[in-house]
Amino acid sequence: MRTTLREVLVLKGKCKMCGFNFTLFDLGEGHLGMRCVQCDMIYQVAEKDPVLDALFKQFTLRYGKITAETARYGVTWSDEYLAALEATCDPCKCGGSLKTQNFQQCTQCHSRKIEWVETPKPIWERREVPSVTHHQWQARQGVT
Numbered sequence: 001m002r003t004t005l006r007e008v009l010v011l012k013g014k015c016k017m018c019g020f021n022f023t024l025f026d027l028g029e030g031h032l033g034m035r036c037v038q039c040d041m042i043y044q045v046a047e048k049d050p051v052l053d054a055l056f057k058q059f060t061l062r063y064g065k066i067t068a069e070t071a072r073y074g075v076t077w078s079d080e081y082l083a084a085l086e087a088t089c090d091p092c093k094c095g096g097s098l099k100t101q102n103f104q105q106c107t108q109c110h111s112r113k114i115e116w117v118e119t120p121k122p123i124w125e126r127r128e129v130p131s132v133t134h135h136q137w138q139a140r141q142g143v144t
């Protein structure tokens with residue numbers, strides 16, 4: 001598993017529906033972050049991830065016009081695409097499954113009624129961010 005040490009922007013949110021306080025991590029433009037549902041590990045999807053590319057092709061065939069930008073990095077990702085991507089990812093070291101970070105939703109109840117907690121200045125954290133792997137999924141597909 002390839003891990004990079006990088007600066008991530010910490011975003012604190014609060015849900016107006018269930019009151020849950022959550023943290024999301026902005027890995028910077030062009031870097032999709034995945035989050036473990038059990039611990040606070042975050043993962044990135046590698047820039048040249050063959051499984052992501054294959055999925056992307058599949059969805060383009062099915063739906064036609066998804067541009068590379070919106071499909072991979074934009075805010076208009078379809079839930080279906082994200083669910084498909086999540087299903088290909090190996091679980092976290094702790095055993096938890098990985099979810100794509102959705103910056104429009106509460107991580108607890110998925111309500112879109114959220115607010116960002118303002119901090120005096122942006123919070124940057126230096127973290128080890130491993131790239132996601134797809135070994136289990138590839139084994140199921142019969143690809144190695």
Ligand SMILES: [Zn+2]
Pocket residue numbers: 036037038039040041092093094095096
């Ligand atoms: Zn974990």
Ligand SMILES: [Zn+2]
Pocket residue numbers: 015016017018019020106107108109110111
């Ligand atoms: Zn909530």
